[in-house]
Amino acid sequence: MSDLTTPQGNPDGHGSAPAKLGYSPVADIPHKPRATDTDPKAARRAERQVASMFLLSMLFVVLFVVAYVAIDKTSVVYIPVMGEVGASNVALGFTMGMAILLIGTAAIQWAKKLMPDVEVVQQRHDMVSPKRATLEAEANYERGKEESGFVRFRLIRRTLIGAMVLFPIPLVVMLRDLWTPTEYTEGKSPADLLSTTLWTGGMRIVADGTYQGEHSETDSGGEITGEPVSPDDSLAHRPIRPEDLPVGGLIAAIPLDLPEVEHAEGNLNARGKAAIILVRMEPDEIRSQQGTGWDVEGILAYSKICTHVGCPIALYEQRTHHLLCPCHQSTFDLADSGNVVFGPAARRMPQLPIGVDEEGYLVALSDFEEPVGPSFWERG
């Protein structure tokens, strides 16, 4: 450090901070007095500025309360640039924001214009403790060690360490029941559960949907008591005939039993595994599939759950037959056994073997032959 940067220690007369407080103004920073230091009019003006900002802040609080009471929560207002926006949110946010912001700007303006702006110096002290304190601490430690007999009583020392190591075990053990099997999962390992879905041979394939409509029955607590209702002419939960699906078409589908099972189990777990998509292509466009005869006249059923990390995927390009995951862009070729053609997924999309039952509706021939969804340790 050259001598150019050493403080001279002589107050320059601008603000004479008492040296007793441990600091003094920096002598060699040329301090230019502000307008408010020299011109009483400017100081008055600054005072008025600050006070009017505080005043405006109060006004905005009043406006906030008025807006809270007066503006309907659903009303919409047109504001240039923003378009049609919720009047209540904008009014409340604006008034509250201005009320708070003005306090801040007033305080800063006050500090900048009217409080002293002479920088002062304070000395630092090393972090290290004085030698005496260190020696005292050492002596106290030695005394404690001696008096406790931690070194002498070897047995106590070892058993203490043992006890300290073991005592958190109950806390860890209790975490086991974070997962308590239900009557539906009793006796099954996680790997078993991840490897099976609701699909069985003969299970009808129905169009996806959970819409309850405005007429579904609910009790006072909002719990659903009635069966799910769909508008009468909707195909949701209706079985599908091969002729319903044209070439190039796509249907998001679930097993017929799913709504019932979901209702019984009280969760969406079965849906997270069983969801499929049905796509139809010209039979001669199918280059390969995961089992012979798993299609029905060019209709293929594939799992909807990505084998990468489990996003549902249905971005089906009907000309390229590619299926793209919107989360991480894994791309699967449904005309070629659902194999991965791009992206981070390592496994092909599992195919569901399908057929037609005696009434002419599409059914599964069996469950998936490989686990659906993301990989896991025991998957193999």
Next chain:
Amino acid sequence: MKFLAARRRSPIVASALLVGALVTVGGAYAALGAVEPAQAALAVGAETQVEKGQQLYLEGCSSCHGLKGEGTQTGPTLVGVGAAAVDFQVSTGRMPLAAPGAQAPAKTENPYSEEDIAAMAAFVAALGPGPAIPTAEQLDYASADEAYGGELFRINCAQCHQAAGQGGALTQGKYAPSLMGSSPKTITEAMLTGPQNMPVFSDAQLPVEDKQAITSYIVGLQEASSPGGLNLGRFGPVTEGVFLVTAIFAALIAAAVWIGIKSR
């Protein structure tokens, strides 16, 4: 300018000048680049609608789709695509295609009048059976259930067109377009015909009522006000992040700098 000249060595002023210059150049470039689209006026004296359609077809479409709509190397067959496909592709300006690319983009200007499009649709419909142009009754979504449409939208449409209908990326430069400017007719025709890589949603898959419900939900999205203020394009967290960095942090750091500057 004297002010600027005196301070032009300051990094802040220098960057402001640079930005100013870039904006000026960019603006001029954009202004010059907006080439007037060619207006093709077609005078046709055909007697029947189908003949007129054939005439237009031969002039405008046959080079890619073949003289009888059988398709060629450069364009798919039009046999069986139906009148709805013609109406969708031509009225949205996707066809005729300006240049081959990953995907046919929609254009605001198209060289054909409504009559011309109807004529071509009639001609293509005559090539083989396919979905007809939806009737006004089919398109009437006034009594449709918007919330039900919403769920159908999330099951069938959102994976490509995004939950707010803003569109999304597909593979290899293809994309699902934004639905914000789509009319009920365009929406319904797209579902019926499955243009380009979009899957087909026939009336057997999604009955007319379901299509009306979906239309109702999309129109709702188009007309929706934004309860929370500026909507940032409804693209999700990415635009929120961009706004955070560019606007909010600009404001916060400007405030910090203001606090740090010595008053004069």
Next chain:
Amino acid sequence: MTTTSPVEKVGGATATYVDQRVGSNKFLSRNLGKVFPDHWSFMLGEIALYSFIVVLLTGVFLTLWFKPSMAEVVYDGSYVPLKGVLMSEAYDSALNISFDVRGGLLLRQMHHWSALIFIAAMAVHMFRVFFTGAFRKPREFNWLIGVGLTTFGLLAGFSGYSLPDDLLSGTGLQIARGIVQAVPVVGTWAAFLLFDGEFPGTEFISRLYGVHILLIPGLILALVTIHLMLVWTQKHTQFPGPGRTNDNVVGYPLLPVYMAKAGGFFFIVFGIIALVGGLVTVNPIWIFGPYMPDQVSAGSQPDWYIGFLDGALRTMPNWESVIPGVGWTISWNILIPALVIPGIIFTLLGLYPFIEAWVTGDKREHNLLDRPRNAPTRTALGMMAISFYVLLWVGGANDIIAVAFDLSINSIIWFLRITLIVVPPLVFVVTRRTCLGLQRRDREKLLHGYESGRILRLPHGEFIEVHQPLSEKDIAVITAKHDYAPLPAPDKADVDGVRNKRYRAQMLRHQLSEFFYGVNVPKPSAAEIEAGQHHAAHDAAIEAPLHEYEDADQIHTFHGGVLHHPGMAETNAEQLQQEQRS
């Protein structure tokens, strides 16, 4: 003593009352005059602190209405496009907050925006601390606490993002579960324990709620407290400048200036958050709809701070191994981007101060900040890391970028796979060279003064640029640079021929030190600086008459020019002498 108002009398009595019980006046006497240096970049940490306070405040309000339950209900609130739709109570109550509680949407948006600001402010604060070397002794612990705070910030953010149970947040949880499930050996069980079984289960939202509103905020509060106490006892670092040394702190006293400025800034941050919460939508959950494990929206993204992780997942090639025989699966495609890369990033971040201290052998206390150019290797390493992070970020937004700029996502991913390896080293090289260039310019400035930008044409036709002496402040700032020498290479054996057992470690340290300090533009000596500034003052003296007098052409020549020839005056003074003689 001036006049004392009744309020002050009460205040004084209270202070005495409290002091008699807790001894608070000792603290006040030491600290009311505590000096804080003033610089805009020192406020980045304040932004983080203040936005965290706003997060806490708005979060408390939200807990009054939010129901963290996955029980299914049918929506019957005032948002028409979802009426009659089956959803969880969590989503239902989040919609209720947004549409049926007046000001609820404002609170939700303020909470979300301030959370985004909190994490971003921690990041930029960390950049400031890194690039100025503020993490050096004695502040290594505070750096570690900062890394911990950032980590907890990410967890707080992600857990909050996941609570409303809309389609976007549920998709995020599904990905998180996929990542947990990929952990070798324990992954499957860990996922089952966390989610109480399969995905999505019925428990996770309520479990996450406890973590989000109690556990993580508690940890953050504890760490923030220690962080601030350490700043307080260690005193803030300062940038070099006139009068500023390693042993003092130059700035404004706590009372009144710093208190007014810091307090005022809190209200400014709070006010900006309220304004943004009122004027700009964030996370419009009603658009995404309720979460269903078989539904998804295009453009599903995490919030910005998890973007790098999502980008890494997207960019990773699809590697997976199955151990033959036992059939155990190792999902490299998930483990590397989701656990290994963030693990490396945060470990290196945490260890950096200790690594640098070991490599450089620097044991001094540092209270004066480095200018980033004066630590070229550190700055280059930081920029390299940032470029890697930013590229991952681009990966996380690749689908939005593809649509916005009409690109192919496949091309973007391939572009990133290559640039993630190529660009960071390039950034390192460019940054280091830039820093050295700036050091060279600083040296030039000290030796020759400041380039004024004014060109003089001398009477004999030569053009020169006038140099002006540096201001006292500039000299103080530039000369604060410390020239380090790399550690010497170790000897294989000492003079007595005893083999050096620690040779390899010392050699590594020597090489790293060479890497760190091998490049440097040394600062000129005090005498050289003196001469240089004198020289520049001379320049300026030449120019002065040009402005002031019409007869500037009387000055005929100038030293140091290429056209200089024998017989001409060497300096201005000589020139004048010559003229006087003639």
